[in-house]
Amino acid sequence: MPLAADSPLVAVVDDDGLFRETISANLTEAGYRSVTFGGGPALIDWLVKGNRAAALLLDWQMPDMDGPATLERLRATGHELPVLFLTGLNQPIFEEKGLRLGAVDFVDKSKSFAIILQRLRIALAGKQPAGGAMQQGGASGLVLDVASARASWNGQQVELTHGEFKVVQLLAQRVGRDVGYREIYDAVRGVGFEAGQGPDGYRANVRAMVKRIRQKFRDLDPDFDAIETYPGFGYRWRHG
Template identity: 35%
Template sequence: MPGLVHIVDDDPSFLTAMERHLKHAGYDVAVYASAQALLDRLPGDSVPSCILLDVQIPDLDGPALQTRLRELGSTLPIIFLSGYRNIPLTVKTIKAGAEDFLTKPVSSEDLLRAIAGALAHHQSSQDLQNMLSMARARLSKLTPRERQVFDLIVRGRINKQIAHALGTTERTIKAHRHGVMEKLQVRSLAELVSLAERIGLLGGASDSQATF
């Protein structure tokens, strides 16, 4: 899978060697000699991307940069690189959302496997967010009455109960129900409930936990 790898390391020879290696492996590469250099050109997430981040870089170290990126809303997976094994630091960065933690010197096989996993993770996250955005956009097209009907349907109410609650007829509710299904592009009650859960309307899976 093609993708973009951002490398942050203050060792020029390491940056050069890593850039050459990853380009040879088919990736686009951007290199940064400091955390600030990355922040000055904050990477977007329009293409599958990840960050290879050295733990010990001057000024703003790796974990501090990880925190700053999350504060800025970055969703790019981070693979940490360190010259020594540090279990507490590894646990800390992974808990904070790091994709992986590799110890230098890292084998080409382990590096490429970690990058491929990070890029796949980023792509799936973007796909999920796109699906959620489309679902919300469709939901916004419902009329106020259709939205009322939708909210009651996904909470298990049948047409008769919905009609009673809204002071109308079952025939009218059936028409609204058809409009809801059509606008949300779902074919069954199960799909409708699943959509409501994914966008957080039933107190089930949150955006970060939702699955498709």
């Protein structure tokens, strides 16, 4: 069935031709139109000619102009479309850099297309946030900017990855209430995604992530103690 002319157009930039072809076919199957490019310069040239896309899936490692340089050029020329890095570089240092440059998400290429599609839908749905920066309920001192997935604590920016931001956002929305390991993990990875060893392996992933989050807040505020542990169940963001 042909796609409707008003179906969202997703741009894909990757130097791997087979990957571009596969992603494009998957997007079409999911109801999206797509346009693909082998590198950043071709995308920028396309945009300069007046073309527009609803979102961009962007590779990180490419010859001539890599993903970060492409994103910087886009933002410098006033293009504000949501950008999702789609890359095999899954270390937090790369994710943090991508988000600082203005990407809305950072997705491991090894994930199933179902996960990539879910992240894309979230990014498209977030194009018109209902209010930009907002303070989360009773989470005193914490401000979350949902549009850019950035957090600040007592006026200082906390360098959270996109996944870490989602955890903080979930806990802050439930101030004073316990949130279980599984719900926290689902908020980051998608409902039903399994990782780690054994059926409860996700617990170790959540514990490690919360440990990193706490440390990032404590790097700014050594007395930070807003995230409390509920042993055997999960975590809560305390009142006050």
